[in-house]
Amino acid sequence: MTHREDSTDTSPFFSLDIPVRFVETDLMGVVHHSAYVVWLEAARVAWMDAVGMPYVEVAAVGRHFAVTGVQVEYRAPARFGDMVSVAATITNLRSRHVSFAYRITNAASGELLATGSTQHICVDLEGHTARIPDWVLSRLKEGMHSAVPVESLR
Amino acid sequence: MTHREDSTDTSPFFSLDIPVRFVETDLMGVVHHSAYVVWLEAARVAWMDAVGMPYVEVAAVGRHFAVTGVQVEYRAPARFGDMVSVAATITNLRSRHVSFAYRITNAASGELLATGSTQHICVDLEGHTARIPDWVLSRLKEGMHSAVPVESLR
Amino acid sequence: MTHREDSTDTSPFFSLDIPVRFVETDLMGVVHHSAYVVWLEAARVAWMDAVGMPYVEVAAVGRHFAVTGVQVEYRAPARFGDMVSVAATITNLRSRHVSFAYRITNAASGELLATGSTQHICVDLEGHTARIPDWVLSRLKEGMHSAVPVESLR
Amino acid sequence: MTHREDSTDTSPFFSLDIPVRFVETDLMGVVHHSAYVVWLEAARVAWMDAVGMPYVEVAAVGRHFAVTGVQVEYRAPARFGDMVSVAATITNLRSRHVSFAYRITNAASGELLATGSTQHICVDLEGHTARIPDWVLSRLKEGMHSAVPVESLR
Numbered sequence: 001m002t003h004r005e006d007s008t009d010t011s012p013f014f015s016l017d018i019p020v021r022f023v024e025t026d027l028m029g030v031v032h033h034s035a036y037v038v039w040l041e042a043a044r045v046a047w048m049d050a051v052g053m054p055y056v057e058v059a060a061v062g063r064h065f066a067v068t069g070v071q072v073e074y075r076a077p078a079r080f081g082d083m084v085s086v087a088a089t090i091t092n093l094r095s096r097h098v099s100f101a102y103r104i105t106n107a108a109s110g111e112l113l114a115t116g117s118t119q120h121i122c123v124d125l126e127g128h129t130a131r132i133p134d135w136v137l138s139r140l141k142e143g144m145h146s147a148v149p150v151e152s153l154r
Numbered sequence: 155m156t157h158r159e160d161s162t163d164t165s166p167f168f169s170l171d172i173p174v175r176f177v178e179t180d181l182m183g184v185v186h187h188s189a190y191v192v193w194l195e196a197a198r199v200a201w202m203d204a205v206g207m208p209y210v211e212v213a214a215v216g217r218h219f220a221v222t223g224v225q226v227e228y229r230a231p232a233r234f235g236d237m238v239s240v241a242a243t244i245t246n247l248r249s250r251h252v253s254f255a256y257r258i259t260n261a262a263s264g265e266l267l268a269t270g271s272t273q274h275i276c277v278d279l280e281g282h283t284a285r286i287p288d289w290v291l292s293r294l295k296e297g298m299h300s301a302v303p304v305e306s307l308r
Numbered sequence: 309m310t311h312r313e314d315s316t317d318t319s320p321f322f323s324l325d326i327p328v329r330f331v332e333t334d335l336m337g338v339v340h341h342s343a344y345v346v347w348l349e350a351a352r353v354a355w356m357d358a359v360g361m362p363y364v365e366v367a368a369v370g371r372h373f374a375v376t377g378v379q380v381e382y383r384a385p386a387r388f389g390d391m392v393s394v395a396a397t398i399t400n401l402r403s404r405h406v407s408f409a410y411r412i413t414n415a416a417s418g419e420l421l422a423t424g425s426t427q428h429i430c431v432d433l434e435g436h437t438a439r440i441p442d443w444v445l446s447r448l449k450e451g452m453h454s455a456v457p458v459e460s461l462r
Numbered sequence: 463m464t465h466r467e468d469s470t471d472t473s474p475f476f477s478l479d480i481p482v483r484f485v486e487t488d489l490m491g492v493v494h495h496s497a498y499v500v501w502l503e504a505a506r507v508a509w510m511d512a513v514g515m516p517y518v519e520v521a522a523v524g525r526h527f528a529v530t531g532v533q534v535e536y537r538a539p540a541r542f543g544d545m546v547s548v549a550a551t552i553t554n555l556r557s558r559h560v561s562f563a564y565r566i567t568n569a570a571s572g573e574l575l576a577t578g579s580t581q582h583i584c585v586d587l588e589g590h591t592a593r594i595p596d597w598v599l600s601r602l603k604e605g606m607h608s609a610v611p612v613e614s615l616r
Contacts, residue, residue: 335521336526336528336589338589341499341529341532342496342499342500342503345495345496345499345532346496349496367489372490374490374536375495375536376535376536377533377534377535377536378495378499378532378533378534378536379531379532379533379534380531380532380533381530381531382528382529382530382531382532385589435490435492435539
């Protein structure tokens with residue numbers, strides 16, 4: 001996991017490095033598109049850890065961020081042997097909703113592989129919409145203010 | 155796989171029934187959002203089979219439909235024990251590009267679980283953009299004309 | 309799903325037909341070995357459905373069959389475009405334990421692709437070992453007596 | 463990835479730390495058994511990297527280590543929020559065959575979660591059995607001699 005201080009270019013504030021797993025490739029010789037959706041999840045979970053609001057703590061009080069939408073745009077392939085960098089930032093934070101934007105690059109070359117976004121709603125253990133607990137909301141806000149604007153991620 | 159003739163309501167022309175796999179669930183007790191992306195793929199592969207243009211035949215001549223975009227909107231959860239119906243239709247077909255739209259419902263209740271869309275570009279074995287072979291294009295067009303308009307899928 | 313009556317040869321009593329998913333392939337051009345483990349699960353779940361003891365009913369009373377062991381022997385590859393037949397049978401049934409044996413073949417050619425076995429322990433929702441409920445045990449026994457002996461699966 | 467020098471206890475020589483992915487959990491609230499098979503692969507790929515014989519270099523000369531067998535014994539569950547340590551070592555190395563043994567522990571507590579083993583055969587791009595190239599064999603032998611005996615992994 002790298003936590004880069006450099007904000008003079010368009011690099012995002014936070015990114016997670018993930019080595020491509022052999023199982024994630026398909027017969028076209030590149031990483032299957034569905035693996036990127038899993039990488040987005042790994043990155044937002046790591047983002048929450050990095051800003052001091054681990055997802056396990058949210059789950060521990062009976063709240064979850066159910067995914068309501070996922071969008072991924074694929075630009076260039078990732079291959080076995082590659083390390084990918086998944087940058088994540090919160091783009092919207094409300095009392096019940098949160099959205100993230102992502103940028104996936106080849107960690108070695110910096111080549112842009114994909115961009116993405118996810119939208120979430122806070123739910124309780126029965127799946128009913130619930131307010132994001134105040135202490136969770138404030139920690140997420142702090143993390144949000146450290147993130148780069150959406151524009152620099154795309 | 156069900157091939158329904160009824161076009162008097164908003165049901166799509168072609169749908170694939172998929173039983174939820176236990177592995178597709180997560181600790182929230184419902185199907186993980188990434189599984190839906192895999193279901194979309196299963197549905198378009200089955201759609202191509204159904205219209206007489208099996209994907210394996212396209213792959214056999216060194217062409218693939220690389221995914222350039224995926225969008226999924228999640229409405230209601232799918233659970234282990236459920237059978238989901240994934241309806242698919244082509245919404246755009248060009249010399250190098252093809253797009254699909256999908257509608258995922260609970261096969262038993264008809265409840266709308268999710269909607270989705272994918273965009274693809276035809277590539278050769280080196281990953282370079284290529285024309286969709288004519289015989290593939292015409293078979294896809296035939297299948298397309300049998301499908302319901304996008305609007306009825308959303 | 310096929311329910312074959314023929315017991316004059318070594319074919320198992322129950323098998324589930326599963327179409328290979330594109331995502332299950334890897335860069336070697338064949339199905340990744342981890343997908344077979346998922347197929348075994350799909351087959352035993354379908355086996356339980358077929359013998360009138362759906363797994364969802366077991367889960368509904370707070371019991372699960374936690375996997376304690378998995379063994380798979382790979383003989384020949386499965387490829388995208390193939391349909392695989394996964395035959396399953398119970399080989400051991402105790403008050404807290406159950407074991408299954410499997411045989412995976414190419415549905416079209418009958419070619420043996422893999423064999424496998426899984427061992428399970430009944431647990432409650434806290435993960436503690438528990439007795440398999442009597443009504444579950446008897447339905448499983450009935451299903452077991454219809455199955456072919458282990459030897460014919462290997 | 464940790465490369466521990468301590469061989470006075472039964473700790474293996476090489477282990478890979480892997481954070482549990484949310485998608486790897488299932489409705490029982492723990493990691494699904496199939497994820498462990500993927501972790502074994504990640505560990506042996508990392509083992510090969512660590513001993514200076516990256517798998518990508520083997521693949522680059524048209525050779526692959528096709529899996530002929532997998533065995534996993536599950537002892538205790540892994541959960542979302544956990545980091546697991548997957549220790550790997552080669553237990554058998556022949557001109558065409560190689561076997562690995564693994565030990566999966568909770569990285570924080572050291573609790574034994576699972577043990578496993580995999581067997582592989584070297585194949586060419588057509589899937590035919592092939593000799594492991596000499597330079598690959600010697601690098602693997604070097605790595606093997608640094609590893610702890612199988613016994614200490616179980």
